[in-house]
Amino acid sequence: MARMTMIEAVRSAMDVSMGRDDHVVVFGEDVGYFGGVFRCTQGLQAKYGKTRCFDTPINESGILGTAIGMAAYGLKPCIEIQFADYMYPAYDQITQEAARIRYRSNGDFTCPIVVRMPTGGGIFGGQTHSQSPEALFTHVCGLKVIVPSNPYDAKGLLIAAIEDPDPVMFLEPKRLYNGPFDGHHEKPVTPWSKHDLGEVPDGHYTIPIGKAEVRRQGEAVTVVAYGTMVHVALAAAEETGIDAEVIDLRSLLPLDLDTIVQSVKKTGRCVVVHEATLTSGFGGEVVSLVQEHCFYNLEAPIVRVTGWDTPYPHAQEWDYFPGPARVGRALKEVMEG
Amino acid sequence: MAPRKTASVSSRKTAAKPVKKDFNGGTFADFSKDEDLNAYREMLLIRRFEEKAGQLYGMGFIGGFCHLYIGQEAVVVGMQMALKEGDQVITGYRDHGHMLACGMSARGVMAELTGRRGGLSKGKGGSMHMFSKEKHFYGGHGIVGAQVSLGTGLAFANRYRGNDNVSLTYFGDGAANQGQVYESFNMAALWKLPVIYIIENNRYAMGTSVSRASAQTDFSQRGASFNIPGYQVDGMDVRAVKAAADEAVEHCRTGKGPIILEMLTYRYRGHSMSDPAKYRSKDEVQKMRSEHDPIEQVRARLLERKWASEDELKQIDKDVRDVVADSADFAQSDPEPDASELYTDILI
Numbered sequence: 050m051a052r053m054t055m056i057e058a059v060r061s062a063m064d065v066s067m068g069r070d071d072h073v074v075v076f077g078e079d080v081g082y083f084g085g086v087f088r089c090t091q092g093l094q095a096k097y098g099k100t101r102c103f104d105t106p107i108n109e110s111g112i113l114g115t116a117i118g119m120a121a122y123g124l125k126p127c128i129e130i131q132f133a134d135y136m137y138p139a140y141d142q143i144t145q146e147a148a149r150i151r152y153r154s155n156g157d158f159t160c161p162i163v164v165r166m167p168t169g170g171g172i173f174g175g176q177t178h179s180q181s182p183e184a185l186f187t188h189v190c191g192l193k194v195i196v197p198s199n200p201y202d203a204k205g206l207l208i209a210a211i212e213d214p215d216p217v218m219f220l221e222p223k224r225l226y227n228g229p230f231d232g233h234h235e236k237p238v239t240p241w242s243k244h245d246l247g248e249v250p251d252g253h254y255t256i257p258i259g260k261a262e263v264r265r266q267g268e269a270v271t272v273v274a275y276g277t278m279v280h281v282a283l284a285a286a287e288e289t290g291i292d293a294e295v296i297d298l299r300s301l302l303p304l305d306l307d308t309i310v311q312s313v314k315k316t317g318r319c320v321v322v323h324e325a326t327l328t329s330g331f332g333g334e335v336v337s338l339v340q341e342h343c344f345y346n347l348e349a350p351i352v353r354v355t356g357w358d359t360p361y362p363h364a365q366e367w368d369y370f371p372g373p374a375r376v377g378r379a380l381k382e383v384m385e386g
Numbered sequence: 387m388a389p390r391k392t393a394s395v396s397s398r399k400t401a402a403k404p405v406k407k408d409f410n411g412g413t414f415a416d417f418s419k420d421e422d423l424n425a426y427r428e429m430l431l432i433r434r435f436e437e438k439a440g441q442l443y444g445m446g447f448i449g450g451f452c453h454l455y456i457g458q459e460a461v462v463v464g465m466q467m468a469l470k471e472g473d474q475v476i477t478g479y480r481d482h483g484h485m486l487a488c489g490m491s492a493r494g495v496m497a498e499l500t501g502r503r504g505g506l507s508k509g510k511g512g513s514m515h516m517f518s519k520e521k522h523f524y525g526g527h528g529i530v531g532a533q534v535s536l537g538t539g540l541a542f543a544n545r546y547r548g549n550d551n552v553s554l555t556y557f558g559d560g561a562a563n564q565g566q567v568y569e570s571f572n573m574a575a576l577w578k579l580p581v582i583y584i585i586e587n588n589r590y591a592m593g594t595s596v597s598r599a600s601a602q603t604d605f606s607q608r609g610a611s612f613n614i615p616g617y618q619v620d621g622m623d624v625r626a627v628k629a630a631a632d633e634a635v636e637h638c639r640t641g642k643g644p645i646i647l648e649m650l651t652y653r654y655r656g657h658s659m660s661d662p663a664k665y666r667s668k669d670e671v672q673k674m675r676s677e678h679d680p681i682e683q684v685r686a687r688l689l690e691r692k693w694a695s696e697d698e699l700k701q702i703d704k705d706v707r708d709v710v711a712d713s714a715d716f717a718q719s720d721p722e723p724d725a726s727e728l729y730t731d732i733l734i
């Protein structure tokens with residue numbers, strides 16, 4: 050066991066995977082020589098050489114398309130899109146090719162790629178460096194979508210994603226890279242070394258894709274969250290004293306509906322939280338499913354706490370970010386409802 | 387004054403085969419006293435502004451991304467000297483210099499960096515996202531390469547409206563590898579659009595040097611298969627830039643279609659504010675600073691020709707510093723935007 054940040058955990062996952070399977074290749078903008086803007090691939094080129102860990106030009110569409118071709122012929126590309134906000138030029142390749150090649154070729158060709166991308170806000174990135182585009186992936190059949198909330202999960206899930214035979218979108222909440230973040234931006238950053246989930250095995254292990262994890266047992270209300278918002282939800286539960294059960298989805302597609310339904314049947318109340326904008330966000334899907342499966346158990350309308358339906362502003366980061374105060378208000382609201 | 391050869395910057399190779407050989411003749415005229423003084427002041431304003439922005443960042447007044455233009459000042463200043471009212475400018479995220487050169491207020495830019503309501507985007511855009519209809523500045527774009535197509539569209543609009551304005555579309559050596567650049571080149575050539583593609587080749591895209599990312603490192607030739615003429619220009623010499631700009635603008639205004647100017651330039655600072663800079667040596671940076679600095683070149687000329695005394699240059703520096711200091715004061719004292727601003731300017 051070692052203490053790792055999320056950056057180190059992600060790096061370790063790629064290192065372990067590259068060591069075990071020489072079909073695994075890692076590439077992207079500034080990924081090789083520079084080691085990635087968040088340093089996630091640091092040292093991999095030195096260790097595995099330039100044919101297995103390399104830089105690409107700035108052309109996301111080309112990066113994705115090339116990866117898909119490589120994967121169709123048996124390689125396992127694990128690529129980095131420097132920020133999730135830069136994936137849009139590649140979105141065509143992701144949705145029309147990566148997600149469809151298995152279906153279209155009747156299973157002759159598959160697309161075992163992983164697209165890693167830092168996601169979310171909280172770092173003053175503004176409009177083009179803070180977006181949370183997960184719902185644009187969950188809306189596409191043929192993709193798997195993962196958002197880890199801590200180093201231990203990040204490593205186990207990333208190895209599982211690399212070993213998975215299908216395309217996986219792996220969104221790394223960048224605000225969690227160096228430490229858990231509960232939304233209290235004015236407080237000093239706690240490092241992962243002080244957190245249980247910063248304890249990460251050095252070697253190989255996987256976490257099954259499609260399994261949620263209950264981060265806090267509770268009886269009063271179910272909070273469904275993922276990524277950074279898991280930590281915010283935990284803080285909100287502590288601060289309001291409401292006995293919330295906090296579920297960390299980890300994987301949005303496939304979704305662990307059983308864990309959610311079981312919890313809501315117990316609590317009778319549900320709050321869904323994400324950083325992404327509200328309208329047509331992934332929370333809408335969760336709310337529908339809970340409604341379908343738990344309607345007769347619900348004691349109050351389900352409430353969503355999300356980013357506002359606005360671009361991510363530069364100046365008003367903390368007005369935008371759904372912090373613990375907003376989540377806390379929602380908890381109270383469903384308790385009164 | 388005798389025409390000069392377009393100098394190559396440092397050890398870089400100059401253009402192999404320009405598509406159109408007689409362009410500029412590889413030579414350019416000297417500046418008049420007024421031109422030199424004007425260029426000096428304009429470049430110094432950008433330099434001092436950027437130095438101040440760097441300081442404010444270090445002090446925590448600016449957060450997030452902040453890409454400084456220091457070292458590249460001659461490019462925008464020289465280009466701007468060739469423009470007339472109504473010509474459009476569009477660029478990427480390393481945009482403070484472009485805005486100042488367009489005449490946008492230092493206060494407005496600085497206050498945007500600090501995220502205040504007096505900023506050009508009311509504090510909601512930040513360093514990479516600012517605009518000015520009045521100054522025909524179309525942004526400020528954080529997504530690498532996106533502006534190239536938009537700039538092409540601006541040129542289309544000029545043609546459609548039947549004016550003779552020109553779209554100045556700036557992008558970097560790294561951005562030059564985005565697919566939409568070539569989609570744009572094709573359309574611009576096909577429709578003979580009045581657009582100058584200015585590729586600011588500062589040798590690096592973040593930590594990736596040109597040679598590690600580009601199969602064709604002579605960016606002036608990137609339009610060759612579309613028959614777009616292209617030229618390499620010493621982007622550290624404001625006179626060379628201005629001369630190239632004059633000819634390129636003329637080319638566009640007279641309906642000859644797009645043209646590419648590759649500016650050989652250099653950024654002194656890191657890519658953004660946290661850049662370990664392991665991808666280049668300190669010597670390389672130092673050599674550029676001491677041998678090719680765009681501002682020093684003009685300064686030396688002004689003194690040598692006795693067009694300005696040391697004291698007069700000091701006075702210019704002081705005037706510039708006053709403008710910058712005022713912008714910094716404003717950017718620290720102006721309030722943040724009201725929360726109600728969150729929802730403005732999304733849709734009507």
Ligand SMILES: Cc1ncc(C[n+]2csc(CCOP(=O)(O)OP(=O)(O)O)c2C)c(N)n1
Pocket residue numbers: 078107109131135138480528529530531557558559560561562586588590591592657
């Ligand atoms: C679509 C997209 N991909 C990647 C990035 C990240 N990025 C920002 S600047 C940059 C380097 C661009 O270099 P260059 O075009 O040479 O401009 P310079 O920074 O040198 O001015 C990269 C990769 C981005 N902003 N947008």
Ligand SMILES: [Mg+2]
Pocket residue numbers: 558559560586587588589590591592
């Ligand atoms: Mg560059």
